[in-house]
Amino acid sequence: MSTKLAGKSALITGAAQGIGAATARVFAGYGARIVVADINEDGGRETVAAIEKDGGEAIFVRADITSGADMEAAVRATVDAYGRLDCAVNNAGVEEQGAALHEITEEAWDRLVAVNLKGVWLSMKYEIRQMLEQGGGTIANMASVAGLVGLPLGISDYSATKGGVVAMTRTAAIEYVRQGVRVNAVCPGVVRTPLLDQAIQGGMFTEAEAAALHPTGVLLDPEDVAETFAFLCADTSKHITGQSIAVDCGMSAG
Template sequence: MTIANGTISMNLAGKVAVVTGAGTGIGRATAIALGGSGVKVIIAEIDAATGVQTEQEIKSHGGQAVFVETDVTSSESVKAMIESTVRHFGKLDIAINNAAISPDAMKISEFDEERWAKTLQVNLTSVALCLKWELQQMIEQGSGGSIVNLASGATLRPQATMPAYTAAKYGVVGLTHVAALENGCHGIRVNALAPSATMTDMLARRFDLDASQDDLVSRFGLLGRFARPEEVAHAAVWLASASSSFVTGINMPIDAGFALM
């Protein structure tokens, strides 16, 4: 990071990043934002079609990106993805652990046990697996790094009928705190982002967005609209960059005041 005459430069050119779930939504927006900042990006995505689309979008604007098909619930797959990152770009500086599935919609007294297990596997265990292999690589390199885990506005203001999703995202915040405590000595910063409702395909599947959104958006913030994926992406890029060089162990709200409501 350079600071001169009040100007701050994030200076990300030449860095190498992994973004999981980068085929759509917040992950895609973050990968594109990093690519536009001069970062070499690994698109870690289980869906080849969307992963390749993100790769091509970054390349079409002069950036460097490689799609690597990845199942974040498999330790072997995540390890292979990190090895592929080093093979392609020589190192790992930044990791954005974003991959997740949509919230459940049932009361605790009625929750589906298979859905519970799948949600915790995809939304929590996958983050632990990614952290395991990302941290090993960063520690071996000895040059620090920045990791950003995607939590949720549900960790700021829990909602009814999302028990598995809420438990998983609280777990992500806990993992973030533990990883920050353990790895500051290695110069590795670990933070979380807590976005409220964001206009993605996942949100569209959860709600009927063809209907009037006035009542709906008023439930999720003070600004009268949903977040855009790019707004969450910009926060992730800031946490990944040297501009946030003294920030670690936080769960950063991107919520338009949702937690205050």
């Protein structure tokens, strides 16, 4: 087993299920010490238990990423537990059922912006403060292929938030590169997660139609995205910053 994250502490938001939970397990498998942050306490503690069962080290912190106080506390809990914050994966996010732009409600817009954009900003705000104090660190944000290309799926609100994450990632990388803080983003295509299940059940598309969005015709697994997060947080990617890496089976290439 690789030890490319051995000794590093990692704060992972939205780690109670899906890509976040897979990322927490993958990071722990590479030797990182994990803080599982989520509003879902039961799911978060299940992720911790799975990591500990495999011999890893993890704690759970309840955190709502739309709350600055919660994210400040999550960073503090990481430092209290492990002495520093080496890596942060800002994975938590939400989706809405597909709707044409003129049919999107203010409530839906405000919710997506609050979680997917403001939440990433608040997470970075307190993570970067700590990383500046300790002399550096690495941040990887969850964006989406929808933030890179236009998709006819009725997700203009979601796309706007993920495009914002891509732009914020790029700018933050330049702001802090000389202070030892790297900032990148991952832009997945369609991944087998509970959010995908909700979209299918809501009638956005069938599973076959979702897979057909990829040139390869197959869906991604959460571990595929988790491994990319691990690469971006490892020292082997030390010269990579400000990038938005598409993990999308070629979806954005056309």
